[in-house]
Amino acid sequence: MLALTLSLCAGCLRVQHGPPAVLPLVHTSTDATRWYAVVDSPDLGRRLFFVDTGYSRTTCDDAFAAELDLKLRGQVPVRGEVGHLSASLAALPAWRLGEHTVRGLRCVVRDLHGTSSVRDPLEVDVAGVLGADLLGRFYVVIDPEAATLTLAAPLKRRLAGHDVVPLRRELGVGARREVRLQVGDARLWGLLDTGTSRSYVDGEALRFEVAYTRPGVQVTGSGGTSRRDVPMYVERVRLGDLDLGELQLSQRDGPGDGLIGLDVLGPLHQEYDLRHGRARFTRAGRGSVPSWRQWQYQAGSSAR
Numbered sequence: 001m002l003a004l005t006l007s008l009c010a011g012c013l014r015v016q017h018g019p020p021a022v023l024p025l026v027h028t029s030t031d032a033t034r035w036y037a038v039v040d041s042p043d044l045g046r047r048l049f050f051v052d053t054g055y056s057r058t059t060c061d062d063a064f065a066a067e068l069d070l071k072l073r074g075q076v077p078v079r080g081e082v083g084h085l086s087a088s089l090a091a092l093p094a095w096r097l098g099e100h101t102v103r104g105l106r107c108v109v110r111d112l113h114g115t116s117s118v119r120d121p122l123e124v125d126v127a128g129v130l131g132a133d134l135l136g137r138f139y140v141v142i143d144p145e146a147a148t149l150t151l152a153a154p155l156k157r158r159l160a161g162h163d164v165v166p167l168r169r170e171l172g173v174g175a176r177r178e179v180r181l182q183v184g185d186a187r188l189w190g191l192l193d194t195g196t197s198r199s200y201v202d203g204e205a206l207r208f209e210v211a212y213t214r215p216g217v218q219v220t221g222s223g224g225t226s227r228r229d230v231p232m233y234v235e236r237v238r239l240g241d242l243d244l245g246e247l248q249l250s251q252r253d254g255p256g257d258g259l260i261g262l263d264v265l266g267p268l269h270q271e272y273d274l275r276h277g278r279a280r281f282t283r284a285g286r287g288s289v290p291s292w293r294q295w296q297y298q299a300g301s302s303a304r
Contacts, residue, residue, distance in 0.1 A: 012104035015137045017153035021098020025051070025147045026295045028126070030119040033197045034262060035142075037130060037149050038295065043095035044068075047127040048292065050118050051142075051149060052195030054259065055131035056175050060107040064127040065090050072109055085115055097151065105134060117195075124292050129195075132175035140272040142194075142265075145287030158276035165240040167192075167277045170256065177272070179260060179279060183249070184208060184235035188257035196261035200252030201233065208233040211248070237264065239281055 023037040026048070035051040047064070057076075065072070070090035078085050087110040094103045107128060112118040118126055141150040170176040170191060178189040186206045190199070203210070211234040216227050231251040237244040244264060252258050271280040290298065 013106070013133065013137070014103050016101040016103070017138075018099025018101070020150050020152035021100055023098075023149045023151070024295055024299075025142075025144075025149055025289050026292045027289055028119075028121040028292055029123055030121045032291075035149070035194060035289065036126070036292070039097065039127075041095050041097060043093065044127075048124050049127055050112075050129045050195070052129050052193070053132055053135060054176065054191060054193030054195040055129045056133065057108045058105060058131040058134045059087075059112065059129040060090065060092070060109050061112045061126060061128050062109055063111075063125065065107075065109045068092075070109070076108055078108065078110070078115075085110070087115075100138075100151065102134070121292070132177065135272075136175050136177075136274045138274070140270075140274065142270040142272075143284065143287075144266060144289065145269065145284040147287060147289045154275040155273050159271065159273035159278040159280060161280065163241045163282070164278050164280050167272070167274070167279050169277075177274065177277075177279075178256070179239070181240075181260070182236075182238040183258075184233075190258045190260040191256055192265070193259040193261055194265060196259055197263065198250050199237075199247065199259060199261045199264050200250045201235075201258035202253065202256075203231060203233045203249065203251050204253075206257075208235060208249075214250075239264065239268075242268070242281055242283065 023039060025035045025037055028036060037049050037051050039047045039049055041047065072088040072090050074089050075086045076089055078087050087108045089106050090109050092105045092107055094101060112126060113120040118129065120126065138151040139153065139155050166180050167177045168189065170178055176191060178191050181188065181190055183201055210231045212232050214230045214232060217230045219226050219228060233249045234246050235249060237247050247263060267284055268281045269284040273279065
Protein backbone atom coordinates (compact mmCIF):
# COMPACT_ATOMS: atom_id res chain seq x y z
CA MET A 1 0.00 0.00 0.00
CA LEU A 2 1.37 3.39 -0.96
CA ALA A 3 1.85 6.08 1.65
CA LEU A 4 0.64 9.38 0.21
CA THR A 5 0.13 12.86 1.58
CA LEU A 6 -3.29 14.19 0.60
CA SER A 7 -5.00 17.52 0.68
CA LEU A 8 -8.69 18.09 0.07
CA CYS A 9 -10.17 21.37 -1.01
CA ALA A 10 -13.15 22.48 -3.01
CA GLY A 11 -12.58 23.48 -6.62
CA CYS A 12 -8.80 23.25 -6.43
CA LEU A 13 -8.07 21.11 -9.49
CA ARG A 14 -5.16 22.67 -11.31
CA VAL A 15 -2.74 21.48 -13.97
CA GLN A 16 0.83 22.60 -14.56
CA HIS A 17 1.15 21.95 -18.27
CA GLY A 18 4.19 20.48 -19.96
CA PRO A 19 4.77 19.01 -23.44
CA PRO A 20 1.86 16.98 -24.88
CA ALA A 21 1.23 13.59 -23.31
CA VAL A 22 0.43 10.88 -25.85
CA LEU A 23 -1.44 8.03 -24.19
CA PRO A 24 -2.02 4.68 -25.93
CA LEU A 25 -5.64 3.59 -26.37
CA VAL A 26 -6.52 -0.07 -25.87
CA HIS A 27 -9.47 -2.42 -25.49
CA THR A 28 -9.94 -5.00 -22.76
CA SER A 29 -11.18 -8.58 -22.85
CA THR A 30 -14.49 -7.41 -21.38
CA ASP A 31 -14.86 -4.40 -23.68
CA ALA A 32 -13.71 -4.72 -27.29
CA THR A 33 -15.43 -1.52 -28.44
CA ARG A 34 -14.74 1.39 -26.11
CA TRP A 35 -11.47 3.16 -25.32
CA TYR A 36 -9.15 2.78 -22.33
CA ALA A 37 -6.02 4.91 -21.91
CA VAL A 38 -2.72 3.58 -20.57
CA VAL A 39 -1.34 6.10 -18.08
CA ASP A 40 2.29 5.66 -17.01
CA SER A 41 2.93 7.86 -14.00
CA PRO A 42 5.96 7.74 -11.69
CA ASP A 43 3.54 8.68 -8.88
CA LEU A 44 0.68 6.25 -9.54
CA GLY A 45 2.45 3.58 -11.62
CA ARG A 46 1.10 2.12 -14.85
CA ARG A 47 -2.68 2.38 -14.76
CA LEU A 48 -5.57 1.79 -17.12
CA PHE A 49 -8.33 4.40 -17.22
CA PHE A 50 -11.62 4.31 -19.10
CA VAL A 51 -11.98 7.35 -21.40
CA ASP A 52 -15.46 8.78 -20.96
CA THR A 53 -16.33 12.33 -21.92
CA GLY A 54 -19.84 11.53 -20.66
CA TYR A 55 -18.59 11.32 -17.05
CA SER A 56 -18.73 14.76 -15.45
CA ARG A 57 -16.27 13.80 -12.73
CA THR A 58 -13.08 11.74 -12.88
CA THR A 59 -13.74 8.52 -10.99
CA CYS A 60 -11.56 6.09 -9.04
CA ASP A 61 -12.47 2.45 -8.64
CA ASP A 62 -12.81 1.55 -4.97
CA ALA A 63 -10.00 -1.04 -5.23
CA PHE A 64 -7.65 1.60 -6.68
CA ALA A 65 -8.58 4.03 -3.90
CA ALA A 66 -7.95 1.33 -1.29
CA GLU A 67 -4.56 0.50 -2.81
CA LEU A 68 -3.53 4.15 -2.56
CA ASP A 69 -4.98 4.35 0.97
CA LEU A 70 -7.11 7.32 -0.01
CA LYS A 71 -9.25 8.79 2.72
CA LEU A 72 -12.91 8.85 1.73
CA ARG A 73 -14.81 11.99 2.64
CA GLY A 74 -18.49 12.73 2.28
CA GLN A 75 -21.01 11.52 -0.25
CA VAL A 76 -21.91 12.76 -3.71
CA PRO A 77 -24.95 11.81 -5.81
CA VAL A 78 -24.27 10.24 -9.20
CA ARG A 79 -26.95 10.50 -11.87
CA GLY A 80 -26.65 7.84 -14.52
CA GLU A 81 -28.55 6.82 -17.62
CA VAL A 82 -30.11 3.88 -15.76
CA GLY A 83 -30.54 5.23 -12.25
CA HIS A 84 -29.00 7.12 -9.36
CA LEU A 85 -26.51 6.15 -6.70
CA SER A 86 -24.39 7.67 -3.96
CA ALA A 87 -20.58 7.61 -4.04
CA SER A 88 -17.71 8.85 -1.90
CA LEU A 89 -15.08 11.48 -2.64
CA ALA A 90 -11.32 11.28 -2.22
CA ALA A 91 -8.38 13.52 -3.11
CA LEU A 92 -5.67 12.12 -5.34
CA PRO A 93 -2.11 13.22 -4.54
CA ALA A 94 -0.23 15.40 -6.99
CA TRP A 95 0.65 13.17 -9.93
CA ARG A 96 2.36 13.43 -13.28
CA LEU A 97 0.37 12.79 -16.43
CA GLY A 98 3.13 12.65 -19.03
CA GLU A 99 4.99 15.90 -18.35
CA HIS A 100 1.88 17.57 -16.92
CA THR A 101 1.42 17.78 -13.17
CA VAL A 102 -2.12 17.41 -11.84
CA ARG A 103 -2.91 18.70 -8.36
CA GLY A 104 -6.05 18.86 -6.26
CA LEU A 105 -8.04 16.33 -8.29
CA ARG A 106 -10.94 14.96 -6.26
CA CYS A 107 -12.21 11.71 -7.66
CA VAL A 108 -15.56 10.07 -7.16
CA VAL A 109 -14.96 6.66 -5.57
CA ARG A 110 -17.17 3.66 -6.29
CA ASP A 111 -17.09 0.05 -7.41
CA LEU A 112 -17.08 0.50 -11.17
CA HIS A 113 -17.75 -3.19 -11.85
CA GLY A 114 -20.87 -3.19 -9.73
CA THR A 115 -22.25 0.27 -10.49
CA SER A 116 -21.38 0.99 -14.13
CA SER A 117 -20.83 -0.60 -17.52
CA VAL A 118 -17.05 -0.81 -16.89
CA ARG A 119 -16.40 -4.48 -16.15
CA ASP A 120 -13.32 -5.92 -14.43
CA PRO A 121 -11.18 -7.80 -16.98
CA LEU A 122 -8.97 -10.64 -15.74
CA GLU A 123 -5.81 -9.34 -17.38
CA VAL A 124 -5.62 -5.83 -15.87
CA ASP A 125 -7.28 -3.68 -13.22
CA VAL A 126 -9.22 -0.64 -14.39
CA ALA A 127 -8.13 2.16 -12.06
CA GLY A 128 -10.92 4.57 -12.91
CA VAL A 129 -12.45 6.91 -15.46
CA LEU A 130 -10.92 10.02 -17.02
CA GLY A 131 -13.86 12.39 -16.89
CA ALA A 132 -14.78 15.73 -18.41
CA ASP A 133 -13.50 17.71 -15.42
CA LEU A 134 -9.91 16.60 -16.05
CA LEU A 135 -10.07 16.39 -19.85
CA GLY A 136 -11.45 19.93 -19.88
CA ARG A 137 -8.07 21.25 -18.66
CA PHE A 138 -6.39 20.19 -21.91
CA TYR A 139 -6.44 20.50 -25.67
CA VAL A 140 -7.56 16.95 -26.44
CA VAL A 141 -6.85 14.96 -29.60
CA ILE A 142 -8.27 11.48 -30.11
CA ASP A 143 -6.78 9.59 -33.04
CA PRO A 144 -8.45 6.20 -33.56
CA GLU A 145 -6.14 5.41 -36.48
CA ALA A 146 -3.02 5.73 -34.33
CA ALA A 147 -4.94 4.53 -31.23
CA THR A 148 -3.79 7.49 -29.13
CA LEU A 149 -5.22 10.11 -26.80
CA THR A 150 -3.12 13.29 -26.74
CA LEU A 151 -3.44 15.78 -23.88
CA ALA A 152 -1.78 19.12 -24.57
CA ALA A 153 -1.79 22.55 -22.99
CA PRO A 154 -4.93 24.56 -23.88
CA LEU A 155 -4.68 26.60 -27.06
CA LYS A 156 -4.03 30.31 -26.55
CA ARG A 157 -6.02 31.14 -29.67
CA ARG A 158 -9.21 29.40 -30.57
CA LEU A 159 -9.26 26.54 -33.03
CA ALA A 160 -10.17 28.01 -36.42
CA GLY A 161 -11.11 26.87 -39.92
CA HIS A 162 -14.14 26.19 -42.06
CA ASP A 163 -14.42 22.68 -40.59
CA VAL A 164 -14.51 23.80 -36.95
CA VAL A 165 -17.82 23.32 -35.12
CA PRO A 166 -19.04 24.94 -31.87
CA LEU A 167 -19.25 23.21 -28.50
CA ARG A 168 -21.18 24.29 -25.44
CA ARG A 169 -21.37 23.20 -21.84
CA GLU A 170 -24.23 20.85 -21.08
CA LEU A 171 -27.32 22.90 -20.24
CA GLY A 172 -25.02 25.90 -19.87
CA VAL A 173 -23.25 24.45 -16.80
CA GLY A 174 -20.94 21.62 -15.80
CA ALA A 175 -17.89 20.05 -17.40
CA ARG A 176 -19.48 17.94 -20.12
CA ARG A 177 -19.70 19.32 -23.67
CA GLU A 178 -22.35 19.20 -26.35
CA VAL A 179 -21.79 19.53 -30.10
CA ARG A 180 -24.08 21.05 -32.71
CA LEU A 181 -25.18 18.66 -35.45
CA GLN A 182 -27.91 17.96 -37.95
CA VAL A 183 -30.06 14.84 -37.51
CA GLY A 184 -32.69 14.42 -40.19
CA ASP A 185 -34.45 17.77 -40.45
CA ALA A 186 -33.57 18.73 -36.86
CA ARG A 187 -30.70 20.84 -35.57
CA LEU A 188 -29.74 19.73 -32.09
CA TRP A 189 -27.05 19.67 -29.43
CA GLY A 190 -25.74 16.18 -28.71
CA LEU A 191 -23.70 15.34 -25.60
CA LEU A 192 -20.23 14.07 -26.52
CA ASP A 193 -20.08 10.66 -24.86
CA THR A 194 -17.15 8.37 -25.65
CA GLY A 195 -18.42 6.05 -22.93
CA THR A 196 -21.35 4.76 -24.99
CA SER A 197 -21.11 2.58 -28.08
CA ARG A 198 -24.38 3.89 -29.56
CA SER A 199 -25.87 7.31 -30.20
CA TYR A 200 -29.21 8.34 -28.74
CA VAL A 201 -31.76 11.02 -29.55
CA ASP A 202 -35.09 12.00 -28.05
CA GLY A 203 -36.90 10.98 -31.21
CA GLU A 204 -40.28 11.29 -29.57
CA ALA A 205 -39.73 14.98 -28.83
CA LEU A 206 -38.21 15.51 -32.27
CA ARG A 207 -41.13 13.63 -33.88
CA PHE A 208 -38.95 11.19 -35.76
CA GLU A 209 -40.63 8.18 -37.32
CA VAL A 210 -39.85 4.92 -35.49
CA ALA A 211 -38.08 2.56 -37.92
CA TYR A 212 -38.33 -0.49 -35.64
CA THR A 213 -38.20 -1.44 -31.96
CA ARG A 214 -35.54 -3.52 -30.21
CA PRO A 215 -37.39 -5.58 -27.57
CA GLY A 216 -35.97 -6.37 -24.14
CA VAL A 217 -32.67 -4.54 -24.54
CA GLN A 218 -30.43 -4.78 -21.47
CA VAL A 219 -29.11 -1.30 -20.69
CA THR A 220 -26.17 -1.11 -18.27
CA GLY A 221 -24.70 2.11 -16.95
CA SER A 222 -24.21 4.19 -13.85
CA GLY A 223 -27.00 3.26 -11.50
CA GLY A 224 -27.38 -0.39 -12.50
CA THR A 225 -29.03 -2.42 -15.25
CA SER A 226 -32.51 -2.38 -16.72
CA ARG A 227 -34.37 -4.02 -19.59
CA ARG A 228 -36.54 -2.02 -21.91
CA ASP A 229 -38.01 -1.92 -25.39
CA VAL A 230 -36.03 0.66 -27.34
CA PRO A 231 -37.53 2.52 -30.33
CA MET A 232 -35.00 2.99 -33.13
CA TYR A 233 -34.76 5.73 -35.74
CA VAL A 234 -32.86 5.81 -39.02
CA GLU A 235 -31.83 9.37 -39.82
CA ARG A 236 -29.11 11.09 -41.82
CA VAL A 237 -26.52 12.72 -39.57
CA ARG A 238 -24.25 15.66 -40.41
CA LEU A 239 -21.48 16.81 -38.08
CA GLY A 240 -19.96 20.05 -39.32
CA ASP A 241 -18.87 19.45 -42.93
CA LEU A 242 -19.11 15.67 -42.55
CA ASP A 243 -22.08 13.80 -43.96
CA LEU A 244 -22.07 10.59 -41.91
CA GLY A 245 -24.94 9.05 -43.82
CA GLU A 246 -27.97 7.32 -42.33
CA LEU A 247 -27.39 6.00 -38.81
CA GLN A 248 -29.48 3.89 -36.48
CA LEU A 249 -30.23 5.97 -33.38
CA SER A 250 -31.76 4.76 -30.12
CA GLN A 251 -34.49 6.56 -28.19
CA ARG A 252 -33.24 8.45 -25.13
CA ASP A 253 -35.68 9.67 -22.50
CA GLY A 254 -33.19 11.61 -20.37
CA PRO A 255 -32.54 15.36 -20.40
CA GLY A 256 -31.17 17.06 -23.49
CA ASP A 257 -31.45 16.25 -27.18
CA GLY A 258 -29.30 13.12 -27.13
CA LEU A 259 -25.91 11.43 -26.73
CA ILE A 260 -23.26 11.16 -29.44
CA GLY A 261 -21.45 7.85 -28.99
CA LEU A 262 -18.73 5.83 -30.66
CA ASP A 263 -20.84 4.79 -33.64
CA VAL A 264 -20.41 8.45 -34.69
CA LEU A 265 -17.12 9.38 -32.99
CA GLY A 266 -15.23 6.10 -33.36
CA PRO A 267 -14.23 6.53 -37.04
CA LEU A 268 -13.33 10.20 -36.62
CA HIS A 269 -10.13 12.04 -35.77
CA GLN A 270 -11.22 14.46 -33.04
CA GLU A 271 -9.70 17.72 -31.80
CA TYR A 272 -11.27 19.44 -28.80
CA ASP A 273 -10.40 23.06 -28.00
CA LEU A 274 -12.38 22.94 -24.79
CA ARG A 275 -11.18 26.30 -23.49
CA HIS A 276 -12.78 28.12 -26.41
CA GLY A 277 -15.68 25.75 -27.08
CA ARG A 278 -14.51 24.53 -30.49
CA ALA A 279 -13.90 21.13 -32.11
CA ARG A 280 -12.76 19.68 -35.41
CA PHE A 281 -13.79 16.28 -36.75
CA THR A 282 -12.20 14.62 -39.78
CA ARG A 283 -12.42 11.11 -41.12
CA ALA A 284 -9.67 8.88 -39.75
CA GLY A 285 -7.80 6.31 -41.80
CA ARG A 286 -8.17 2.62 -41.10
CA GLY A 287 -6.55 1.66 -37.83
CA SER A 288 -6.93 -0.90 -35.12
CA VAL A 289 -7.07 -0.27 -31.39
CA PRO A 290 -5.10 -3.13 -29.79
CA SER A 291 -6.16 -5.18 -26.81
CA TRP A 292 -4.32 -4.62 -23.55
CA ARG A 293 -2.36 -7.86 -24.07
CA GLN A 294 -1.45 -6.92 -27.66
CA TRP A 295 -0.30 -3.49 -26.53
CA GLN A 296 1.81 -4.99 -23.73
CA TYR A 297 3.49 -7.34 -26.21
CA GLN A 298 4.12 -4.51 -28.69
CA ALA A 299 5.44 -2.21 -25.95
CA GLY A 300 7.71 -4.95 -24.63
CA SER A 301 9.07 -5.74 -28.11
CA SER A 302 9.82 -2.08 -28.86
CA ALA A 303 11.64 -1.72 -25.52
CA ARG A 304 14.01 -4.58 -26.28
